[in-house]
Amino acid sequence: MSAGDPPPKEPPPEMYRQLAERMAGGTPQSQALGIQFISVTQGRGSMAVPWREDLVGDPDTQVIAGGVVTSLLDHTCGLAISSAAASSSGMFGTATLDLRIDYMRPARPRMGVTCEAHCYKLTRTIGFVRAEAWDEDRADPIATAQAAFALTGPRPA
Amino acid sequence: MSAADQLQGFLERTPYVRFLGFKAELDGDALVGVLPFSEHLVGNTFIPALHGGVIGAFLEMTALAQLFIVQPPGPRPKTIDVTIEYLKPGRAQTSYARAEVRKIGRRVANVHVDAWQDDPKQPFAALRGHFLLSTADR
Numbered sequence: 627m628s629a630g631d632p633p634p635k636e637p638p639p640e641m642y643r644q645l646a647e648r649m650a651g652g653t654p655q656s657q658a659l660g661i662q663f664i665s666v667t668q669g670r671g672s673m674a675v676p677w678r679e680d681l682v683g684d685p686d687t688q689v690i691a692g693g694v695v696t697s698l699l700d701h702t703c704g705l706a707i708s709s710a711a712a713s714s715s716g717m718f719g720t721a722t723l724d725l726r727i728d729y730m731r732p733a734r735p736r737m738g739v740t741c742e743a744h745c746y747k748l749t750r751t752i753g754f755v756r757a758e759a760w761d762e763d764r765a766d767p768i769a770t771a772q773a774a775f776a777l778t779g780p781r782p783a
Numbered sequence: 784m785s786a787a788d789q790l791q792g793f794l795e796r797t798p799y800v801r802f803l804g805f806k807a808e809l810d811g812d813a814l815v816g817v818l819p820f821s822e823h824l825v826g827n828t829f830i831p832a833l834h835g836g837v838i839g840a841f842l843e844m845t846a847l848a849q850l851f852i853v854q855p856p857g858p859r860p861k862t863i864d865v866t867i868e869y870l871k872p873g874r875a876q877t878s879y880a881r882a883e884v885r886k887i888g889r890r891v892a893n894v895h896v897d898a899w900q901d902d903p904k905q906p907f908a909a910l911r912g913h914f915l916l917s918t919a920d921r
Binding site: 652653654655656657658679680681682683684685690691692693694696697698699700701704719721722723724725726727728729732 | 841
C-alpha cells in the first residue's frame with residue numbers, strides 16, 4: 627500500500643458481515659438472480675442485480691423483468707430491516723407483510739438494477755422501510771417501494 | 784391469431800417467464816396463473832418458503848396476462864403500481880393465481896389478484912394494482 631492510498635475501511639462488524647452473506651448468497655432465489663451485496667449499515671442496505679439474458683422481461687427490448695426488480699426491492703428491504711434489528715437484539719428473520727411498488731419507468735435495455743432500502747422505523751415487532759431502485763442514475767429511479775415487515779424472531783445460527 | 788395464442792407465444796419467448804416457470808392456463812377468458820414449485824424460488828430455507836419477490840412477480844404476471852386476454856390487441860399493458868399483501872408463507876408446492884379486472888378505463892385498469900396453493904378460499908398472497916393500457920407516455 628502506498629502513501630497515496632486511502633486508509634483501509636474498517637471491516638463491518640461480524641454481524642453485518644454474516645448478514646451480508648446471508649442476504650446476498652444465502653437464499654436460493656438471491657443466488658439464482660445473481661444478487662450482489664453492495665453495502666449495509668444500521669438500518670440501510672444496498673444490493674444489485676446485473677443484467678442477464680435469462681432475466682429479460684420483454685424479448686423485444688431486452689429490458690430486465692419487473693419481477694426481478696420486485697425481488698430485489700423485497701430482498702434489500704429485508705436487509706435494511708435485519709440490519710436495523712440486528713444491532714440491538716441479535717439476528718432476526720423477517721417476513722414481508724406488504725410491499726407497495728411504484729414503477730416510474732422501465733429500466734434501460736441490457737442494464738442491471740441497483741437498490742437501496744432504508745428502515746426508517748423499527749418497533750419490537752414491525753419494521754417500516756422505503757426503497758428505491760435505479761439503473762444508471764439514482765436521481766432517476768425506475769421504481770420506489772414502501773413496505774412493512776414483521777420480525778419473526780431470532781434465527782438459528 | 785387469438786389473444787390466447789398471442790399470450791402463450793409471448794410467454795414462451797420471454798426469458799424471465801421461463802426463469803420463474805410461470806404458466807397461464809386458459810378456459811375462455813378465465814385465466815389461472817400457475818407457478819410450479821422449484822428450489823431456486825425459495826427465499827427462506829428454514830421454512831422453506833417462496834421468496835416474497837417471486838410471489839409478487841407471480842401475482843403481477845397473472846394480472847398482466849389477464850389484461851392481455853381481456854384487452855387485445857395493442858401494446859402490452861405496463862405496471863403503474865402494485866400493492867402486494869402477504870397473508871402466509873408460500874410453501875414448497877405449486878401456486879395458483881386468478882386475476883379480477885375490477886375496472887378498465889380508457890388508459891388505466893385496476894386489477895386484483897389472489898394466489899393460493901391448496902384452497903382458493905384461503906389465499907396466501909394478494910395483489911392490487913394499476914396498469915397503463917395506452918401507448919401514451921406517462
